[in-house]
Amino acid sequence: MASSKKFQGPRGTRDFYPADMAVRRYIESVWRTTSINHGFDEVEGPTFEHLELYTHKSGPGIVSELFSFKRAGGETEYALRPEFTPTLARMVAARAAELPKPIKWFAIPGHYRAERPQRGRLREFFQWNVDVVGGDRTPDADKEVIATAVSALEKLGLGPAEVKVRIGDREVVTSLLSSVGCADEFHTEALSLLDKKDKIPQDQFQHAAQTLHLDYPLLIEHANAVQRMASQCLGTRTDPAPAMHFRQNEVHLPMEWIDSLARALTDSNVHDWCVFDFSIARGLAYYTGTVFEVIADGERAVAGGGRYDKLIESFGGPSMPACGFGMGDVVLGLLLHDKGLLPDEVYLAPLRPHVFVISNGAEQPEAELPRLIAQLRKAGCHVRHTYRATRNVGKLLGEADKLRSRTAIILGDELMEGRVVLKDLEGGEQREVALDDLERALREVLDAQENAGV
RNA sequence: GCGAUCGUAGCUCAGUUGGCAGAGCACCUGGUUGUGGUCCAGGAUGUCGCGGGUUCGAGCCCCGUCGAUCGCCCCA
Structure with missing residues (x-):
């Protein structure tokens, strides 16, 4: 014993x-x-x-x-x-x-x-x-x-x-x-x-x-x-x-x-x-x-x-x-x-995630989630996602916020038309972006945040 | 190495002459299967630093020990 x-x-x-x-x-x-x-x-x-x-x-x-x-x-x-x-x-x-x-x-x-x-x-x-x-x-x-x-x-x-x-x-x-x-x-x-x-x-x-x-x-x-x-x-x-x-x-x-x-x-x-x-x-x-x-x-x-x-x-x-x-x-x-x-x-700035990726729980978003995360990480981004069972978007945005993530990507019904929602968590603005254009659009938001000194 | 004070939930701390172990924050769940920081409801949380002693009974008293804080020594 x-x-x-x-x-x-x-x-x-x-x-x-x-x-x-x-x-x-x-x-x-x-x-x-x-x-x-x-x-x-x-x-x-x-x-x-x-x-x-x-x-x-x-x-x-x-x-x-x-x-x-x-x-x-x-x-x-x-x-x-x-x-x-x-x-x-x-x-x-x-x-x-x-x-x-x-x-x-x-x-x-x-x-x-x-x-x-x-x-x-x-x-x-x-x-x-x-x-x-x-x-x-x-x-x-x-x-x-x-x-x-x-x-x-x-x-x-x-x-x-x-x-x-x-x-x-x-x-x-x-x-x-x-x-x-x-x-x-x-x-x-x-x-x-x-x-x-x-x-x-x-x-x-x-x-x-x-x-x-x-x-x-x-x-x-x-x-x-x-x-x-x-x-x-x-x-x-x-x-x-x-x-x-x-x-x-x-x-x-x-x-x-x-x-x-x-x-x-x-x-x-x-x-x-x-x-x-x-x-x-x-x-x-x-x-x-x-x-x-x-x-x-x-x-x-x-x-x-x-x-x-x-x-x-x-x-x-x-x-x-x-x-x-x-x-x-x-x-x-x-x-x-x-x-x-x-x-x-001051000291947490370097640890802030670039992006928090959320799926709304539907079949296609769930399938896309791990692929997108891998792609963004390969592109050099600090990417996080939830480990919780809930797919409540509001709760998950709350989690993203608690992690002080700079942006969030929401995979939902728009995915059927090849688009996702990219949300700037600093200002709160969000827009739909074509999946093909996502990396570029994400960089744009992150650059804008950096220029604004946040 | 020496002296003083302290040690209660993850954190900050209450805890009456010795009589059921507590609060706030944080955490988890729900309110709400697509929009964050607010709000509401609920939930989990302890070897009371550790070991021994006194006592019918110890978080509380006594002894020891470990750790922290303050001072001495030393300071690269």
Whole structure:
């Protein structure tokens, strides 16, 4: 006797029922078309890698955040990929010489992290990765990936009022740290301290700052001054490009990079979306220059990225500049939902049947029904029909409507004269069409709907 | 890994001191064997997350467990 047991999906995973899958495909299609429009090629790697690939740069501490495993009876340790960048670095390093530069790749892989699920954080999720690797080391690459992210957000219906790209720079912050007496060996720790300043009690922060010889008030004074200068460049075009410098007391900080980045963002017309904020560090140790994140009220970061100029060589490739970002589907989905940007008609549009074919139940229509369905499908149409016993035309039109079919074809008595009824379910108009002319007439109606934007 | 709150129909949720398992939406059928979104009538729907305990009796109380949410840790 077989016992029955109810199974739940594992913690932190999701089931994608048709409506959920439609939303996912909608988001992915925006990511994909945006990437391609911006000149990126799609790549993919394995879902699991050698565990070493992840411990190599991040250290053994990362293992507790991974799903790692050995094959039964095997010794090799593997891990489900928690991020795409190591795979990307490995792929680039393996063919660095032959790939045309700059390498512009995107991927939409699944990722797996053994964390405690929370709002916007799951154990399985999909992340859009966009990277520029190689070529000249200029802020133009940073601008390209930021503009690509913004372009996708815009296509999804978001605007600068809902989301901001917060841009910082590791080099600027480390220079400022040095300028206030924080020694080089404390920089990494200082960056992570700054990153979590708002999350820890003030006295604890001050104590930590003291042990790192970090004069926080002075740092902030300098950072704010730099921020003001940087912000002035946003919205200013490239033409007259004065070499900007930040000078204050003993501090001298060249600002060419920030300056050019700001102007490039302006030339690409995405400056309205951007703000400079030199307090952002991003947790990841491999960032070397520009770092940025896309933020929205009430949700955690929608995307995060930056420049990682040393990473490719650390995976055995040549020294190559690189920058990129990742945008997860979970927080983005929540945000779109919050803002009411996921009405049915948006994500269901690609799933709408072109035509719903109805027979009135008479002998000839019943015989014609499967032939016509096959013919229209062969012609490339999304065709549906009822599985119910009723041949009540009113009920079946109701079914067609529920499926959001664009048109309906009714096979009835007119068939004796070789005609059928073609009905536009958007407007409601219908007419009799000769069977021979049906494909053409159907296309006409569908084209008209497309032109009308429905 | 730690702490708090929660888990009742497909969905959103009611459910009194412990006393017959409920509503709306959605679904199905009919009103109507040829014209859709409305309307009317009817119908089906449950291991009350799961397991154990207390009790004459548990959706309700107790213990455990799984899952979700929020926070901590971490954030690629």
